[in-house]
Amino acid sequence: MPLRLTWLHPDPQSPFPAADRALSNPDGLLAAGGDLSPERLLNAYRQGIFPWYSEGQPILWWSPDPRMVFRTDGVRLSSRLRRRLRHSDWRVQADTAFAAVIDACASAPRRGQDGTWIDGRMREAYLALHRAGHAHSIEVFVESTLVGGIYGVAIGRMFYGESMFSRESGGSKVALAALAEGLRLWGWPLIDAQVENPHLLSLGAERWPRRDFLKTVEDLVKQSGHDGAWTEIFPRIAIKDLITARPRC
Numbered sequence: 001m002p003l004r005l006t007w008l009h010p011d012p013q014s015p016f017p018a019a020d021r022a023l024s025n026p027d028g029l030l031a032a033g034g035d036l037s038p039e040r041l042l043n044a045y046r047q048g049i050f051p052w053y054s055e056g057q058p059i060l061w062w063s064p065d066p067r068m069v070f071r072t073d074g075v076r077l078s079s080r081l082r083r084r085l086r087h088s089d090w091r092v093q094a095d096t097a098f099a100a101v102i103d104a105c106a107s108a109p110r111r112g113q114d115g116t117w118i119d120g121r122m123r124e125a126y127l128a129l130h131r132a133g134h135a136h137s138i139e140v141f142v143e144s145t146l147v148g149g150i151y152g153v154a155i156g157r158m159f160y161g162e163s164m165f166s167r168e169s170g171g172s173k174v175a176l177a178a179l180a181e182g183l184r185l186w187g188w189p190l191i192d193a194q195v196e197n198p199h200l201l202s203l204g205a206e207r208w209p210r211r212d213f214l215k216t217v218e219d220l221v222k223q224s225g226h227d228g229a230w231t232e233i234f235p236r237i238a239i240k241d242l243i244t245a246r247p248r249c
Contacts, residue, residue, distance in 0.1 A: 008034035008061070016049055019063035019214055028064030028195075028210075035059070036125035038132055045153050045160050046221045048214045050194060052117055059121075065210035068193035068200050070161075072184040075177045076204040081170045082243045090147065090171075092178040093139045094234035098130045101137040101149035105163035118163065126162070129153060133228040138179045140171050150175040152191075156221040159183055160192040173203065178237040185235045186226070190216065 006017045008031050022030040030049060034040055036059065044050060044061060053060040077085075106118035129135035134155065140148035148171020150164035159179070164172040180191060192213075193205050208216075226233060 005029065006031040008032070010034070012037040012040040013043075016044060016047055016061065019048055019210060022063045022065070022210075024065075028062040029060060030063050031061040032058045034061070036121055038125075038128050038134070041125060041129060041153070042134060042155060045155055045158075046217070048192075048210070048217050050160065050162075050192075051122070052194075054117055055119060062194075063210060063214075064195055066196070066207040067210055067213040068196050068205045069208045069213060070176075070180060070191040070193055070200075070203070070205050072180045072189055072191060074204045074206070075180040076202075077173060077177055077242060081173060084170065085174070085239050085243050088239055089142060090174060090239055091141050092174070092237045092239070093141065094182070094230040095130075095136055096231055097139045097146055097149070098135070098137040098151060099127060100146055101139060101151050101165070102126055102163075104146065104149060104165045104167070105151065108165040126151065126153075136230050138175045138182070138234075140174050140178070142168070147171040148173075148175045150179055154225055154227075156225045157186070157188045157223045158190060158192070158217055158220040158225075159188060161194070174239070174242060176203065177242045181237050181241060182235040188220075188225075190220065192217075 008014060012035060017031055019030060022028045036051060049061050049063045051059055052062050102123055126135050135151060135153050137149055137151040139146055147168040148166045150161060152159055152161040164175055166172040193200050196207060
């Protein structure tokens with residue numbers, strides 16, 4: 001008997017269906033409806049579920065199989081980029097420009113996509129999570145100019161990447177590598193990258209069976225993490241640290 005899509009109850013505390021009930025076509029579509037309240041979003045991420053929808057659609061909730069995951073000691077920067085970074089004046093910060101990062105992600109052109117999934121509702125939802133200390137950004141600057149960044153959600157010792165952008169070549173890659181290095185120094189093992197694409201694979205992402213991902217997440221979200229702003233507590237990552245980082249290609 002084919003599985004049916006679940007429509008969520010308006011109550012933000014209402015449960016999600018089990019992730020193994022997600023559709024195989026489209027891969028990982030689990031539920032629709034509900035809202036983007038912090039309570040519901042955190043409940044979703046704890047269970048390996050995330051929202052993703054286009055303009056004109058209801059809120060759609062996903063848990064794909066396989067899942068794209070970065071090990072925090074496994075992000076790769078190309079030899080070409082590392083050579084260029086030796087002469088760069090880029091610097092990395094955390095949680096100093098969250099709104100600017102999410103706005104840049106929303107406006108960044110995406111190959112094969114018309115428009116963005118980061119609409120006004122999504123923007124306000126993640127700004128609320130940021131104010132509550134659960135959503136964070138890593139920013140790459142040249143002097144006062146933002147040239148790259150990534151944002152996502154942290155629960156326990158698990159980080160769920162949402163989107164990244166570049167205004168200069170390599171900006172998003174440096175933001176990802178800096179995020180991974182900082183989390184590695186904290187002892188956090190994983191970054192969720194959600195859905196497979198060739199770009200993520202080239203940077204070191206791995207395909208994990210959903211059951212393995214969910215089992216790992218279930219443990220990590222229960223561990224003590226770092227709620228609140230990361231501006232002062234995130235490890236100081238210098239560009240030279242990324243040039244000499246472990247995996248290389």
